[in-house]
Amino acid sequence: MPELRKDPIIGRWVIIATERAKRPTDLIGPPEEFKKGGFCPFCEGNEDKTPKEVLAYRKNNHQPNTPGWSLRVVPNKFPALQIEGGLGKRGEGMFDKMNGVGAHEVIIETPQHVKIMSQLSLKQIEDVLWAYRDRILDLKKDKRFRYVIVFKNQGNAAGASLEHTHSQIIALPIVPKRVIEEIEGAKRYYAYKDRCVYCDIIRQEIDDKVRLIQQNRCFVSLSPFTPRFPFETWILPKSHDTYFEDVLKEEIEQLAAILKDTLTRIDKTLNYPPYNFLIHNSPLNKKDENNSYHWHIEIIPKLTKVAGFEWGTGFYINPTPPEEAAKYLREVEF
Amino acid sequence: MPELRKDPIIGRWVIIATERAKRPTDLIGPPEEFKKGGFCPFCEGNEDKTPKEVLAYRKNNHQPNTPGWSLRVVPNKFPALQIEGGLGKRGEGMFDKMNGVGAHEVIIETPQHVKIMSQLSLKQIEDVLWAYRDRILDLKKDKRFRYVIVFKNQGNAAGASLEHTHSQIIALPIVPKRVIEEIEGAKRYYAYKDRCVYCDIIRQEIDDKVRLIQQNRCFVSLSPFTPRFPFETWILPKSHDTYFEDVLKEEIEQLAAILKDTLTRIDKTLNYPPYNFLIHNSPLNKKDENNSYHWHIEIIPKLTKVAGFEWGTGFYINPTPPEEAAKYLREVEF
Numbered sequence: 001m002p003e004l005r006k007d008p009i010i011g012r013w014v015i016i017a018t019e020r021a022k023r024p025t026d027l028i029g030p031p032e033e034f035k036k037g038g039f040c041p042f043c044e045g046n047e048d049k050t051p052k053e054v055l056a057y058r059k060n061n062h063q064p065n066t067p068g069w070s071l072r073v074v075p076n077k078f079p080a081l082q083i084e085g086g087l088g089k090r091g092e093g094m095f096d097k098m099n100g101v102g103a104h105e106v107i108i109e110t111p112q113h114v115k116i117m118s119q120l121s122l123k124q125i126e127d128v129l130w131a132y133r134d135r136i137l138d139l140k141k142d143k144r145f146r147y148v149i150v151f152k153n154q155g156n157a158a159g160a161s162l163e164h165t166h167s168q169i170i171a172l173p174i175v176p177k178r179v180i181e182e183i184e185g186a187k188r189y190y191a192y193k194d195r196c197v198y199c200d201i202i203r204q205e206i207d208d209k210v211r212l213i214q215q216n217r218c219f220v221s222l223s224p225f226t227p228r229f230p231f232e233t234w235i236l237p238k239s240h241d242t243y244f245e246d247v248l249k250e251e252i253e254q255l256a257a258i259l260k261d262t263l264t265r266i267d268k269t270l271n272y273p274p275y276n277f278l279i280h281n282s283p284l285n286k287k288d289e290n291n292s293y294h295w296h297i298e299i300i301p302k303l304t305k306v307a308g309f310e311w312g313t314g315f316y317i318n319p320t321p322p323e324e325a326a327k328y329l330r331e332v333e334f
Numbered sequence: 335m336p337e338l339r340k341d342p343i344i345g346r347w348v349i350i351a352t353e354r355a356k357r358p359t360d361l362i363g364p365p366e367e368f369k370k371g372g373f374c375p376f377c378e379g380n381e382d383k384t385p386k387e388v389l390a391y392r393k394n395n396h397q398p399n400t401p402g403w404s405l406r407v408v409p410n411k412f413p414a415l416q417i418e419g420g421l422g423k424r425g426e427g428m429f430d431k432m433n434g435v436g437a438h439e440v441i442i443e444t445p446q447h448v449k450i451m452s453q454l455s456l457k458q459i460e461d462v463l464w465a466y467r468d469r470i471l472d473l474k475k476d477k478r479f480r481y482v483i484v485f486k487n488q489g490n491a492a493g494a495s496l497e498h499t500h501s502q503i504i505a506l507p508i509v510p511k512r513v514i515e516e517i518e519g520a521k522r523y524y525a526y527k528d529r530c531v532y533c534d535i536i537r538q539e540i541d542d543k544v545r546l547i548q549q550n551r552c553f554v555s556l557s558p559f560t561p562r563f564p565f566e567t568w569i570l571p572k573s574h575d576t577y578f579e580d581v582l583k584e585e586i587e588q589l590a591a592i593l594k595d596t597l598t599r600i601d602k603t604l605n606y607p608p609y610n611f612l613i614h615n616s617p618l619n620k621k622d623e624n625n626s627y628h629w630h631i632e633i634i635p636k637l638t639k640v641a642g643f644e645w646g647t648g649f650y651i652n653p654t655p656p657e658e659a660a661k662y663l664r665e666v667e668f
Binding site for chain 2: 005006007008009010011012013014015016017018021022023024026027028080092093094095149151153159172176177178179181182185186189197198200201204208224225226227228229230231269270271273276278300303304309311313314315316317318319320321322324328
C-alpha cells in the first residue's frame with residue numbers, strides 16, 4: 001500500500017509508492033512519448049479496458065460499461081492512492097506517516113479520440129464541469145477525505161500518459177500544503193482589510209485592464225501579477241464563492257464558455273502547448289474556516305524547464321511579464 | 335530592470351524579467367540542446383568572452399582575465415537580477431514590488447572542458463567549496479542583500495545552458511519562501527523538543543542505516559524520509575552548524591570527499607542524470623534568529639516529469655521509496 005509521509009521540518013506530505021516502485025532502469029532514458037495510432041482504452045467501445053465506471057452521462061442507454069455514453073468517470077488503473085482501508089496513522093521513530101488511502105479517478109471527457117480540451121464543444125465542457133461537481137459531492141461523503149483535487153495534464157510533457165482528453169480527480173486524507181497556504185493567506189488579508197484578496201485582485205485587474213484577458217457576466221480570466229511561469233493564467237468567479245461545488249447552472253455555462261475561450265487563446269498563441277490546470281478549491285466540510293477563500297482555476301503552460309532550482313527554493317524566475325502574456329492572449333485571433 | 339514582485343496571497347516573491355522578455359515564439363518548439371563541440375566561453379583562453387572575473391584562483395600568475403587559473407568566478411552574462419541601484423520598494427495598487435536588485439555569478443569549476451562535477455579531482459571540488467564560501471563572505475558585505483543561494487544545474491534538462499561544469503550564486507534582497515519555511519519549521523521543532531530537527535534526523539538515520547548512503551567523520555549523505563523526487567539526496571554536517579560559511583578547513587576536505595562520493599554514486603546508478611543541487615543555508619546577518627537551523631545540501635536528480643501538478647498543489651507523488659534509492663546508492667560499485 002502506498003504511504004503518506006510527513007516532512008518533519010516544513011510539514012509537507014508526500015505520497016511514496018511502495019509497490020510498483022520505479023527502479024533506476026525505469027527512470028533512465030529519453031522521456032516517453034505517446035504511441036502514435038495505438039490502441040486507446042478511453043475510446044468508445046473499449047469500456048472493458050478500464051476499471052468499472054463510477055459515473056457516466058448517457059442518453060437512452062442505462063447499461064453501464066458499454067458504448068452509448070458522452071462522458072465516463074472511472075478509477076485510475078494505476079492509482080497513486082488506494083481506496084480501501086483505514087488511515088493507520090503511526091510514527092516511525094521521529095517521523096509521521098499514514099496509509100496512502102484516497103481515491104484517484106479519471107474523467108474521460110468524450111467518447112471520441114479528441115486530444116485537446118479546447119476542441120470539445122461548449123456542451124461537452126459543461127458536462128466535464130458537471131462531472132467534476134458530481135464526483136466532488138460524492139467523494140465528500142467519505143469521512144476519511146479532507147480534500148479533493150481536480151486537475152488536468154494536457155500533453156505528454158505535462159504528465160499525461162494517454163492523449164485522449166481527460167481530467168483527473170484525487171481525494172486525499174490530508175489538505176495539501178499549498179492549499180493551506182492560500183487559505184491562511186486569504187484569511188490574513190481578510191482579517192486586515194475586511195475584504196477578500198481575490199475579490200480585490202479581480203476589481204483591480206478589471207479596472208487596470210493590463211493583465212485582463214477576457215471576462216463574461218460571472219467569470220474573469222487574467223494573467224496574475226506574480227506568475228511563476230510564462231503565460232500562467234487564472235480564471236476566477238466574479239462573485240465571492242468559496243466552494244466550486246456550489247456553482248449554479250448559469251455559472252457552469254459561463255465557466256465553460258470562458259474556459260473554452262481561454263484554452264483556445266493559449267492553444268493559438270503557444271501552438272497547442274502542454275499545460276496543467278488545477279481547480280484551487282476549499283477543503284471539504286469546514287465551512288466557517290474557509291469563508292475568506294475564493295475558489296479559482298490556475299492554468300500553467302509547460303514552456304520552460306528551469307525548474308529544479310525553483311523546486312528547491314520556492315523562488316521563481318519568469319522570463320515573460322504577465323502584462324505581455326495578457327496582451328498576446330487578448331489579441332490573438334481565432 | 336527586472337522586478338521582484340510579491341504574491342499578495344501567499345507572500346511568495348518572483349523575479350519578472352521586464353527586459354529581454356520571452357515572446358511566444360521563444361517559448362515554443364523542442365527543448366534546446368547543448369551545441370556539440372561548439373565554442374565554450376568557460377574554457378581556458380576564452381577569458382575575454384565572459385564578464386570580468388570577481389574572483390579567481392591562480393598559481394604564479396596575478397594577471398586577471400588571462401589564462402593560468404584553476405577556478406574563476408564571473409558575473410552571469412545574462413543575469414536574472416541587476417547589481418546596480420536601490421531597492422525602490424513600492425506598490426502598484428494592492429500589489430507590492432521592488433527593483434530586481436541582486437548579484438548573479440557563475441563559478442567556473444575548472445579551466446578544462448569537463449562536463450560532470452563528480453569527475454573533478456578532490457582538490458578541485460575543495461576549491462569550488464572555498465569559492466562558494468569566499469563569494470558568500472564578500473556578498474554578505476552588501477547590506478542590500480538578505481540571502482545568498484548557491485546552486486548547480488548539471489545537464490541540459492536541469493536548466494544548464496552550457497555543459498562546461500559550473501555552479502551559480504544568486505544574492506537576493508529577500509529571503510526565499512522555502513528557506514523561511516525551513517527556518518520556521520526548525521525553530522518550532524526546537525521550541526517543542528529542545529533539539530535540532532536535522533540533528534535528530536541524522537541520529538535516527540545513522541542508527542537505522544536504511545536510508546543512510548555514506549558517512550565520514552564530519553558529514554552524512556542520506557535519502558530523506560519524505561523525498562519529493564526519486565533519488566533525492568541530502569548531505570548534512572554531523573555537527574549542528576547554522577552557516578555554511580563557518581566551515582573549517584578540515585570540514586571542507588570532508589565535504590569535498592562526501593560530495594564527490596555521493597555524486598559519483600548518483601552518476602553510476604542513474605547513468606549521469608541531470609540534477610540540481612542547492613546549499614540550504616541560513617539568511618545573512620541574523621545570527622540569533624537562525625540558531626535552530628542546520629545548513630545542508632539537497633541534490634535532486636531530474637528523472638520524472640510529472641511536475642505541473644506538484645507545482646500547483648505542493649503535493650508530491652514519488653514512485654521510488656527512499657529506502658530503495660538509498661540501497662541502490664549504497665551498493666553501487668565504482
